[in-house]
Every structure is written in structure tokens, then in C-alpha cells.
Amino acid sequence: MFNYEEAFSRNIGWVTPDEQQRLRRSKVAIAGLGGVGGFHLLTLARLGVSRFAIADFDRFDLANFNRQAGAMMSTCGETKLDSLERMARDINPEIEITRFPEGLQPDNIDAFLQDVDVYVDGLDFFVFGIRRRIFAACHERGIPATTAAPLGMGAAVLNFVPQGMSFDEYFCFDDGPEEEIPLRFMIGLSPALLQRPYLVWPQAVNLAQRRGPSTVMACMLCAGFAATEALKMLLKRGDVRAAPHGMQFDAYRNKVAYTWRPGGNRNLVQRFMLSFARRQLKKMQQQASA
Secondary structure: OOOHHHHOHHHEOOEOHHHHHHHHHOEEEEEOOOOOHHHHHHHHHHHOOOEEEEEOOOEOOHHHOOOOOOOOHHHOOOEHHHHHHHHHHHHOOOOEEEEEOOOOOHHHHHHHOOOOOEEEEOOOOOOOHHHHHHHHHHHHHOOOEEEEEEEOOEEEEEEEOOOOOOHHHHHOHHHOOHHHHHHHHHHHHOOOOOOHHHOOOHHHOEOOOOEOOOOHHHHHHHHHHHHHHHHHHHHOOOOOOEOOEEEEEEOOOOEEEEEEOOOHHHOHHHHHHHHHHHHHHHHHHHHHHO
């Protein structure tokens, strides 16, 4: 017989009994249940969050096996939404889930964010249009949002809070050509580029083809960071470092970098990093061609 208080009793100490009940009543929206999104859902479910809005239209296949929470032979070909919902309900049968099987779309953002307390980004790295829309909608509605990017064998975290800098103000996607948006997103997420020195096979990176390497360690680290940021936002305690502040932890290099980029990608340091990244990307493309 399931009992909520017993199931999540080991959280008590790090949260009070009253705070655990607040988590129980909280609603978190997660768009994308692939690399990081599935781990986000399961981590927050184990934290005791009991109300979710989840959106994903994709299905599991073999290329997901190296990093995605629900990717197994038993789920291959199944929708990520169905698989992850089942796993979350196995953790907490009382969980309330609002499903968006068509994925996040411009015409369902209002419904997706209804009664939501925190948004956690799980969209694919290369999904920019709808990502900009959802972060803009959160900013307009006063909903705090967090994104944790799996980079190398680490994670880079950015928070966007209602009273702070918006997603578009930070990333400045409109300041350059459209084909440079992936580069601007990557540099904005990880100004310190801690993952760069151990990229041993640069040919695996192809931004034009929307392809790049990934690891399960990075995805699991992202879930830990994102769930912690969500907890602080939901309980309104703890230091939430919001953009233009950011943080990157790299487990492979045993390094942590705290960054501050006033103006976001318009910052002079960021412009230098973008210039450096362009040269590196060009070099990698030449190596791949050779």
C-alpha cells in the first residue's frame, strides 16, 4: 500500500514536513523527456513533487540508449511520454500528470503553463524557436525557469527569474545570423567551456547537421542540479543564481566555474568567446572533411 509520507520520509531533514507537503502540492512543467527531461521528471518525482505538465512527441530508439532515462529494449519504439509517465507513476501512484503528446507547440503553451510553479527545460539542444517562446511565456507570467545543459561529462546551469534578465536578453539570438544560433546557445550556456579540452573526436560535433556527442553522466548531473534549483524556487529558500550569473561543473576535470556575464552574449568576454568558438568550429569542420 502506497503512503506518501513514508515514501518520501528520507527527504525530511533537508526539508521540513511542511515543506515536503508544499512540494507535494507544487506543479512543475517539463518540456522534452529525452536526454535530460526524463531524468528531470523521475528526480522531481522522487523528491515528492506530485503535479506535472509534461510534453514530448518523440519515441525511443537505439540512438537514445547511451543517455536517456527511459530508453531500453522494452521501450524501444514506445513514446517517451508513455514510458516516463509510467515510470513516474511507479514511484508515486498519486501523481497528477497533464500530458501533451503532441509536444510543446505555440498553441498549447497557455495550457502547458496553467497553474505551474516552476518550468524545467528538457528540450533538445537544437530546438530554439519553441524554447524561446516557452521562456518568454514564463517571463511574462512570472514563472521561474531553469535549464541544465549536459556538456561533456558535466552540467551547465542557468536560471531565469521573473524579476531578472530574460532568456532572449541573455542569449541575444537576433544579434547574428540564424545559422550561428546553436553556437550562441552553447557559449551562453557554458561561458567557461570546461568541456572543450577533452573532446577527443571533434568530428562528432556538427552543428549544421544538429549532431553532437553526449554522456549519461552529464544527463544525470543535470537532473541533480535542475531539481535542486527547482526545490529552491518552490520553497523560496536558498541562493538562486539567476542570469546573467551561471555555473558549470565538470566531473571529468574536477572543476567548477561560476560566471557572470552582464549583457549576456553582448558582453565583451562573450564576444571574444564567440569569436574563439567560430574558429574552433571551423577547424573541426576542416578536420571532419579531411
